[in-house]
Amino acid sequence: MSHGAGTPRDPIPPLLLVGCGQMGGAMLAGWLAEGLAPSVILDRHRDTVPAPHRVVPLAADLPADFVPSLIVLATKPQKAAAVIPDLARFARHAPVLSVMAGKTVGGLADAFAAAGAPGAVVIRAMPNTPSAIGQGMTVCYAPPPATPAQRALCERVLSAIGDTAWVEAEDQMDAVTAVSGSGPAYVFLLAELMERAGIAQGLPPALARRIARRTVSGAGALMERTDVDAAELRRRVTSPGGTTQQALSVLMAADAWPATLDAAIHAAALRARELAS
């Protein structure tokens, strides 16, 4: 949805993307597919980007004449402090959209202030890697002094690569990180384990791999196209007295998936909190 920051057909405004690894690279792929205005990417490992975009390996090489609409900060949380001083001159004119796990708006604003950009506007977002194909899920948090126009700008940029949602309480970002930021890894693990179990049951490895992947992606696509609850979709597969019921009696035991997923997501959320400092 547009909030005055452009329509879906306008180019995505020029970005300074800082860090173009797994997540920054996924977002960049999504933005390139959707029409990105000439942008600059800072990453020491990325060799090329398609023209008219530019990539620089060192912050010292950032072009002095570049005026981004938005600075997307996508380094590891532990690497942010090192690069923020080089971004301060841009942050005096453009809001910073941090996708880093854990790092708080206040902490980042303080770091920019210490680097010479007092009043820098920091907005947080937690995307995930399906952003690369326009299927991302990004949750955002933008407290004052972020303006409605700056929120709309982030919405424009992030909705180009998937679904978006907003939270009003910053501590919810850690839970979001644990569910949807890390979540694709849980789903890929499921595919891995289904493949492995299929092989253990005697399937040829190539077939086990194919049916595991296709089952995960097909189930995801089916869920995407319906409002039916996941629990009901599960029940529709589960014939009374059949095979699925046998499997689910193992998986849904209180000490199996329900407890394991709770513990895993709790551990991830705790780690997000630790990464704040």
Ligand SMILES: NC(=O)C1=CN([C@@H]2O[C@H](COP(=O)(O)OP(=O)(O)OC[C@H]3O[C@@H](n4cnc5c(N)ncnc54)[C@H](OP(=O)(O)O)[C@@H]3O)[C@@H](O)[C@H]2O)C=CC1
């Ligand atoms: N991976 C994911 O699925 C998700 C990640 N995130 C968040 O995204 C952020 C990035 O994660 P991810 O993409 O996995 O990390 P990566 O390490 O893959 O990417 C970060 C990239 O930035 C480069 N970089 C860092 N500092 C500089 C610098 N000063 N100059 C030039 N290049 C630099 C890194 O190089 P080098 O390694 O040499 O420092 C690396 O290539 C993290 O904060 C994470 O919390 C959020 C949601 C999902």
Ligand SMILES: O=C(O)[C@@H]1CCC=N1
């Ligand atoms: O593992 C991490 O810390 C990052 C944040 C969410 C997904 N990857």
